[in-house]
Structure formats: C-alpha cells, structure tokens
Amino acid sequence: MLAEIITIGDEILIGQIVDTNSAWMAKQLNLIGIKVKQITSVSDDETHILEALRLAEGRAQIVLITGGLGPTKDDITKLTMAKYFNMDFRRDEETLEHVTKIFEKLKRPMIEGNIRQADVPDGCIVIQNKNGTAPCMWFNHNKKIFISMPGVPHEMMYLMDEEILPRLKDAFELPAIVHKTILTSGIGESFLAQQITSVEDALPEHIKLAYLPRLGQVRLRLSGTGSDEQVLKSEVEFYAQKIIAEVKSFVVVEDDIPLEKAVLDIMQASNLTLSTAESCTGGYLAHLITQHPGCSAVYAGGAVAYSYELKESILGVQESTLSSYGAVSEQTVVEMAAGAVKQFNTDYAIAVSGIAGPDGGTPDKPVGTVWIAVANRQNVQAKVFNFGNKRVQNIERSAIAALTMILGRLKQDHD
Amino acid sequence: MLAEIITIGDEILIGQIVDTNSAWMAKQLNLIGIKVKQITSVSDDETHILEALRLAEGRAQIVLITGGLGPTKDDITKLTMAKYFNMDFRRDEETLEHVTKIFEKLKRPMIEGNIRQADVPDGCIVIQNKNGTAPCMWFNHNKKIFISMPGVPHEMMYLMDEEILPRLKDAFELPAIVHKTILTSGIGESFLAQQITSVEDALPEHIKLAYLPRLGQVRLRLSGTGSDEQVLKSEVEFYAQKIIAEVKSFVVVEDDIPLEKAVLDIMQASNLTLSTAESCTGGYLAHLITQHPGCSAVYAGGAVAYSYELKESILGVQESTLSSYGAVSEQTVVEMAAGAVKQFNTDYAIAVSGIAGPDGGTPDKPVGTVWIAVANRQNVQAKVFNFGNKRVQNIERSAIAALTMILGRLKQDHD
Numbered sequence: 001m002l003a004e005i006i007t008i009g010d011e012i013l014i015g016q017i018v019d020t021n022s023a024w025m026a027k028q029l030n031l032i033g034i035k036v037k038q039i040t041s042v043s044d045d046e047t048h049i050l051e052a053l054r055l056a057e058g059r060a061q062i063v064l065i066t067g068g069l070g071p072t073k074d075d076i077t078k079l080t081m082a083k084y085f086n087m088d089f090r091r092d093e094e095t096l097e098h099v100t101k102i103f104e105k106l107k108r109p110m111i112e113g114n115i116r117q118a119d120v121p122d123g124c125i126v127i128q129n130k131n132g133t134a135p136c137m138w139f140n141h142n143k144k145i146f147i148s149m150p151g152v153p154h155e156m157m158y159l160m161d162e163e164i165l166p167r168l169k170d171a172f173e174l175p176a177i178v179h180k181t182i183l184t185s186g187i188g189e190s191f192l193a194q195q196i197t198s199v200e201d202a203l204p205e206h207i208k209l210a211y212l213p214r215l216g217q218v219r220l221r222l223s224g225t226g227s228d229e230q231v232l233k234s235e236v237e238f239y240a241q242k243i244i245a246e247v248k249s250f251v252v253v254e255d256d257i258p259l260e261k262a263v264l265d266i267m268q269a270s271n272l273t274l275s276t277a278e279s280c281t282g283g284y285l286a287h288l289i290t291q292h293p294g295c296s297a298v299y300a301g302g303a304v305a306y307s308y309e310l311k312e313s314i315l316g317v318q319e320s321t322l323s324s325y326g327a328v329s330e331q332t333v334v335e336m337a338a339g340a341v342k343q344f345n346t347d348y349a350i351a352v353s354g355i356a357g358p359d360g361g362t363p364d365k366p367v368g369t370v371w372i373a374v375a376n377r378q379n380v381q382a383k384v385f386n387f388g389n390k391r392v393q394n395i396e397r398s399a400i401a402a403l404t405m406i407l408g409r410l411k412q413d414h415d
Numbered sequence: 416m417l418a419e420i421i422t423i424g425d426e427i428l429i430g431q432i433v434d435t436n437s438a439w440m441a442k443q444l445n446l447i448g449i450k451v452k453q454i455t456s457v458s459d460d461e462t463h464i465l466e467a468l469r470l471a472e473g474r475a476q477i478v479l480i481t482g483g484l485g486p487t488k489d490d491i492t493k494l495t496m497a498k499y500f501n502m503d504f505r506r507d508e509e510t511l512e513h514v515t516k517i518f519e520k521l522k523r524p525m526i527e528g529n530i531r532q533a534d535v536p537d538g539c540i541v542i543q544n545k546n547g548t549a550p551c552m553w554f555n556h557n558k559k560i561f562i563s564m565p566g567v568p569h570e571m572m573y574l575m576d577e578e579i580l581p582r583l584k585d586a587f588e589l590p591a592i593v594h595k596t597i598l599t600s601g602i603g604e605s606f607l608a609q610q611i612t613s614v615e616d617a618l619p620e621h622i623k624l625a626y627l628p629r630l631g632q633v634r635l636r637l638s639g640t641g642s643d644e645q646v647l648k649s650e651v652e653f654y655a656q657k658i659i660a661e662v663k664s665f666v667v668v669e670d671d672i673p674l675e676k677a678v679l680d681i682m683q684a685s686n687l688t689l690s691t692a693e694s695c696t697g698g699y700l701a702h703l704i705t706q707h708p709g710c711s712a713v714y715a716g717g718a719v720a721y722s723y724e725l726k727e728s729i730l731g732v733q734e735s736t737l738s739s740y741g742a743v744s745e746q747t748v749v750e751m752a753a754g755a756v757k758q759f760n761t762d763y764a765i766a767v768s769g770i771a772g773p774d775g776g777t778p779d780k781p782v783g784t785v786w787i788a789v790a791n792r793q794n795v796q797a798k799v800f801n802f803g804n805k806r807v808q809n810i811e812r813s814a815i816a817a818l819t820m821i822l823g824r825l826k827q828d829h830d
Contacts, residue, residue: 022434071608190485247582282710290719290810
C-alpha cells in the first residue's frame with residue numbers, strides 16, 4: 001500500500017520553517033504498513049497544487065495533504081481540492097458549531113473568514129479537528145483516498161493519531177512492515193559495508209538494508225515487508241544478529257532509540273541517577289534527556305555553567321584551575337563532572353566544556369575543541385575531541401560524543 | 416529564476432530523519448533571488464528518481480539533488496544521473512587523490528567502495544567536497560543546471576556556501592527578493608487578517624503577504640520580487656509599517672529572528688545579564704539561547720532543576736514552599752526566578768516550572784499547567800499557562816511563553 005504526502009505552503013519553500021510534519025507522518029504510516037512513495041512540498045498556487053495532486057494520484061493509493069487551510073487569502077487548498085474533484089461547497093453545520101464554540105471560549109468575535117472554515121467541498125467526509133478551526137476533509141475518489149489536514153503540527157498529529165490512522169487501518173488490508181535499527185559509532189560507512197558484505201549479499205528480496213550516516217555515527221536499518229508480522233520479525237532479527245556479530249565492537253544500541261534514551265533505560269534498570277554540567281552544549285544535553293517522559297526517575301538536573309562565576313559557584317570548580325588551565329581543559333572538565341556528582345548528589349555526571357565557535361578559538365585550542373568528562377562517585381574519565389568550525393554542529397556532536405561516552409562507561413561498570 | 420530540490424533516500428520517507436537540508440537550502444537560494452518551486456523527496460529507486468528529475472526539469476531551471484552518494488549498494492544517485500544524461504563514467508584523479516588523503520589521515524584502509532567514489536559521469540563538472548569523500552557533480556543540460564550533492568548536512572552546507580551559491584550567482588542574472596517578517600503574539604490568524612485587510616488589499620502584485628501561525632504566534636511575512644533591491648526594500652518596509660500600525664500592540668519583533676535572539680539583542684544593547692532556572696523545559700530554554708554566537712555577553716548560565724533537591728540547593732527554593740505549594744506553583748516559580756537572580760548574580764532571570772506530561776497531572780494541576788516567572792533585582796512577576804497534553808509541545812510552548820514574557824518585561828523596563 002503506497003501513500004504520498006503533499007505539503008502546501010510557501011513557508012517551507014522559502015525555508016522559513018522545517019517540514020517536521022512529513023517525517024512524523026511517514027513514521028506513523030510505516031508503523032501500520034503503509035509505505036510513503038514520495039513527499040512533495042508545493043506553494044500556495046492552484047495550478048501547481050492541481051498538478052501535484054494528479055501526479056500523486058498516479059503513483060499512490062492514499063494522498064495526505066497538509067497545510068493551506070487557514071482562514072486567510074493565501075490559503076487555497078480547500079478551493080483547489082473542490083476544483084480537483086469538481087465539487088461544489090456546502091456549509092457543514094457541525095463544523096460551524098465547533099468553530100463558534102472555540103470563539104466563545106476564547107471570548108473573541110467571529111468574523112467572515114472563521115465562518116467560511118465551515119464551508120467544505122460537498123462530496124467530502126468532514127472529520128472534526130478538536131484542536132483547531134480548520135476541519136479535516138476525507139475524499140474517496142477513483143478508489144483512492146485523499147485527506148486534507150491543517151499544517152499546524154499539533155492539529156495534524158491529533159487528527160492522524162485519533163482519526164486518520166484508525167480509519168486507514170479499517171479501510172485496507174495492510175502488509176506487515178518490520179524495521180530494525182542498529183546504531184554504530186566509530187566506523188565509516190564503507191568500511192562497515194565491507195565488514196557485513198556477506199550478510200548483505202545473503203539478504204532475501206523482501207528485506208532491505210540501508211546505511212544512515214550522521215555526525216560520526218552510522219545507523220544500519222533492516223526493513224522487511226511481508227504478510228506475517230511474527231515471521232517477519234524473527235527473519236529481520238536473524239539478519240540483524242548476523243550483522244551485529246560481524247561488527248559487535250562498533251554497535252552502540254541495538255534499537256531505533258536515541259542515544260540518550262538508551263542511557264536513561266540502562267540507568268533506570270540499575271537504579272542509577274544522573275546529572276549534567278554543561279558549558280558549550282548550553283543545555284542541549286539536558287534538553288535531549290528531558291524530552292523523554294519519565295526521565296526524572298534517573299535525571300536530577302544540572303547546570304548550564306556558561307560563565308566562570310557559575311562554574312565555580314554551582315559546580316565548585318576551583319578559581320585556580322580556571323585561571324591556570326582555562327575553561328576548556330581536562331582539569332576544568334574533570335572538576336565540573338566531579339563537582340556535579342557531589343553538588344547534585346547523583347551516581348553519575350556528564351560534563352562538557354568546549355569552544356563551539358564561531359569565535360573564541362586560539363592556536364592551541366581552535367574552535368571545535370571540546371573536553372568531555374564522565375564521573376561517578378569514585379572516579380572521573382575525560383577525553384578531548386576536535387570537531388569542526390560550525391557552532392550548531394559542534395553542540396550536537398559534543399552531545400552525541402558525551403552520550404556515547406557515558407554509554408560506554410555504563411556498559412563497562414554495570415555489564 | 417526557479418529551482419527545485421530533490422532529496423533522495425529512504426530515511427526521509429520512512430520518517431527516520433527530518434529533512435532539515437531542504438529548508439536550509441531554500442533559505443540560501445531565496446537570499447540570492449532564486450525561488451524554490453518544489454521540494455521532492457523520493458526513495459533510492461531508479462525509475463522514481465528518473466521521473467522526479469524529468470518533472471523537475473520541466474518546471475525549473477536549476478535542480479539541486481541531495482543524498483544517495485554514499486559508497487554503499489543502496490546509494491544509486493550517481494548511476495541514475497549518468498543514465499538520465501546518457502553519460503559514461505570516468506575516474507576523476509583529483510577526487511581519488513582527495514579520498515586517498517582522507518583515508519591516510521584517518522589511518523583507515525581504502526576499499527573498493529571508496530575508490531569508486533572517484534568515478535563520475537564523464538560529462539559532469541566535479542566540485543571537490545572538502546568535508547567528505549563523495550564529490551559534488553554539476554551538470555549543464557538543455558540550458559538547465561543539475562547539481563548533485565551529498566545528503567550529510569555539513570557536507571551539503573559547506574558545498575552550497577563555498578561553491579554552489581557563488582557559481583549560481585555568476586551563472587544567472589537574478590532578480591532581487593526581499594522578505595520582511597513581523598512576529599505577532601496573542602492574536603488569532605483570522606482576526607489579524609481582518610485588522611489588516613485594507614493594507615492587504617492595497618498590496619501591489621509583486622508583494623505578497625503570508626500568515627505563518629505556530630504555537631500561539633503568527634508570523635506575517637511580506638515578500639517582494641523586483642529588479643532594484645533598494646527600491647524593493649523601501650516598498651516592502653512601507654507596507655510592513657502600515658501593517659504594524661494596525662496591529663501594534665500584538666507585534667513582538669519586527670524582524671525574522673527567533674524570540675530568544677530578540678531578547679539577547681535588547682539585553683546586550685542595554686548591558687544586561689540573564690540567567691535561567693528551568694524545571695519542565697529541562698534545558699530547552701538555555702539551549703535556544705546558547706545556539707546564538709556571542710550569547711555569553713548576556714547569558715551567564717542557569718540551572719536545570721528537575722528534582723526538589725536541586726531546586727533547593729542550586730536555586731535556594733525553600734523546602735517549606737515546595738512542601739506547601741508543590742513544585743508547580745506561583746510561590747515556587749517566584750522563588751526559582753528570584754533565586755536565580757541572586758545565586759547567579761544576573762540582572763534578569765527566567766524561571767519555568769510545569770507539568771510537561773504525559774504523567775504527573777492532577778485534577779488541580781492537569782498536564783500542561785506551567786508557571787513562568789521573570790525576575791530582576793527588584794521584583795518578580797509570575798503567570799500561569801494552560802497548554803495541552805503533549806510533552807514536546809508543552810516544552811516548546813513554555814519556552815515561547817517565557818521568552819515572550821521577558822521580552823514584554825524588558826520593553827516595559829527599558830523602553
């Protein structure tokens with residue numbers, strides 16, 4: 001079963017926003033056995049939208065459309081859909097009631113544009129959008145399904161979770177799709193490929209292997225398609241274990257979870273607590289960890305110690321250490337990590353201090369120099385990294401390196 | 416001048432990664448006057464890639480392709496490009512030398528897949544990729560330009576910045592494009608539209624207005640296209656000021672910069688310092704701030720005080736406050752903000768404490784209840800918000816609300 005996603009709106013095409021919707025939608029569709037053939041972003045332009053709809057209809061059975069449903073003049077998705085399906089408009093009373101209630105609750109006056117939100121192409125099925133005023137519209141057309149949703153992420157997510165995915169599951173008999181991801185670190189894509197070439201060559205037609213490199217890591221993803229999910233799972237697992245056996249020392253996590261989730265899972269299982277002491281990562285490490293529900297069982301908190309003053313007052317770094325060795329040094333990062341364990345009373349702490357750039361580099365310590373330390377209550381280990389000269393990437397790479405480092409340490413201490 | 420972006424690779428279509436490349440590329444292209452007509456994501460499938468190339472060639476003068484250039488079997492972009500242009504392969508000695516050097520530096524053996532990186536379609540212009548082993552390939556074809564780049568973000572960014580954008584500027588006489596963004600808060604999209612309808616109706620054909628709503632904010636974007644950049648700038652500015660005059664009280668920033676950058680700019684201009692005290696935002700607020708180069712002139716750091724213990728030890732929140740009112744309360748958040756000003760010795764502090772969810776809600780304080788306080792050395796103001804039930808959005812909305820709050824406070828204190 002193939003689907004396509006069309007996102008409508010100039011904001012993506014001028015690069016003002018990143019299209020996070022499509023990846024989220026694709027992931028949910030894959031989980032229920034619907035493959036996404038193409039993702040297309042087009043502008044708020046009738047001719048272009050009509051062409052995109054026609055082409056998508058030629059390639060897929062399901063077309064999901066987001067965006068362009070606002071009450072303003074630049075939003076033309078609804079008009080264009082009506083034209084595509086050659087439909088007139090009707091006023092949907094349930095939608096009007098829903099929109100009216102929202103405005104009553106907000107104590108705001110309703111204007112013509114809001115009332116028009118209730119006008120829908122007369123051949124569509126209206127699905128109420130509890131999180132907003134633009135209704136979701138479902139079109140059955142030539143044995144294919146077209147679904148138009150608002151582009152506001154939380155409205156789209158709610159509609160997909162609660163309405164669209166269950167209805168698609170009912171509408172089709174879907175094949176099973178099983179993915180298995182293996183995260184590796186410290187080995188290049190091509191060298192990895194050479195190591196596992198015999199496994200790759202032996203893969204059956206219905207199981208595919210992809211290499212997904214990103215900032216010093218490579219994710220290996222096996223994807224199998226079939227009819228029996230259980231059989232497929234064990235098949236995919238069989239080949240995954242063969243791959244792991246070939247490259248065991250480079251495998252970080254045998255699962256499609258982010259690194260920080262792997263750290264949290266291992267620590268929670270052993271009843272361990274964690275804190276962070278960040279300089280150049282500036283809260284990013286804490287943010288990665290605290291995205292995950294339930295992280296408070298492991299994570300106590302931490303410091304974003306940007307200034308010397310805070311490194312001393314919150315983390316107990318010695319003034320003499322800072323003045324002798326500087327903030328970006330083994331000595332400082334060791335004191336930061338040990339200080340976090342002590343001050344925040346946790347079993348482990350991760351500390352990061354580096355020069356994210358673009359300024360602040362010196363010949364000795366160029367931009368991209370990052371010290372990372374992991375401490376427990378007994379000892380501290382530190383390591384220096386030399387990343388590039390881009391600030392945002394240095395922050396991200398530092399966080400990945402820090403998480404890889406504590407993961408290694410935890411495996412060593414608790415395996 | 417129209418361009419299209421084609422991203423190749425299953426990882427986007429199964430939702431494993433978010434396509435951040437396209438937005439970044441679109442932004443850079445817009446800045447030099449090239450409009451992006453469509454962004455298309457397709458899988459590593461020859462027939463599909465060929466169709467995407469053909470369709471893009473029909474709509475645009477420039478086609479930028481990312482991804483599928485790795486040394487492994489699933490990467491077929493190069494083979495497909497050669498087929499599309501009906502070209503043979505040649506070995507590019509300069510690329511081979513470059514790849515060899517990289518492997519020498521890494522002290523890793525070179526394998527067949529790496530050597531093949533130097534094989535390129537014989538009619539393309541090779542552009543060396545200093546950040547990786549896959550070369551960039553430039554094809555002139557039927558008076559159109561096709562450029563194939565690696566999908567690894569920092570490799571693509573480097574190539575765009577240093578090679579592609581300068582060459583495109585040389586290749587075409589480009590029109591000027593001027594954007595102006597006005598960020599509003601606290602007013603709905605349709606009400607906003609009604610307020611500025613007379614300005615919108617009076618816009619000339621070459622200036623367009625778009626509404627970009629996101630989490631309680633609406634960005635208004637004016638985009639003008641013309642020949643004389645200076646004339647265009649003043650025209651766009653003229654209409655922007657007309658819009659601002661209509662909705663002045665809702666305007667947060669008159670610029671296309673993130674909220675936290677506006678906070679940093681205002682504070683730096685007045686020589687003020689800032690710290691943060693975060694509970695439910697878990698370092699996200701600090702991360703937003705520290706993404707920006709030079710933030711250390713304003714930002715001293717902060718605490719991610721997830722546990723009660725850290726709220727007391729780092730921020731000086733009274734144990735009795737926490738036990739009487741709980742962590743998510745006006746009293747606690749006020750003590751957190753005042754504590755941060757005092758402990759971190761800054762002019763201002765922002766504190767956030769709430770229930771991000773999905774667990775931890777009570778009938779009194781459901782998931783999405785968030786207290787935010789802004790303190791300076793004299794006083795503290797606190798406000799409660801009720802967001803939804805999605806963790807990631809609650810974190811994001813809390814950060815936006817906190818930044819909007821301090822921005823309002825700064826304007827009040829220092830205007």
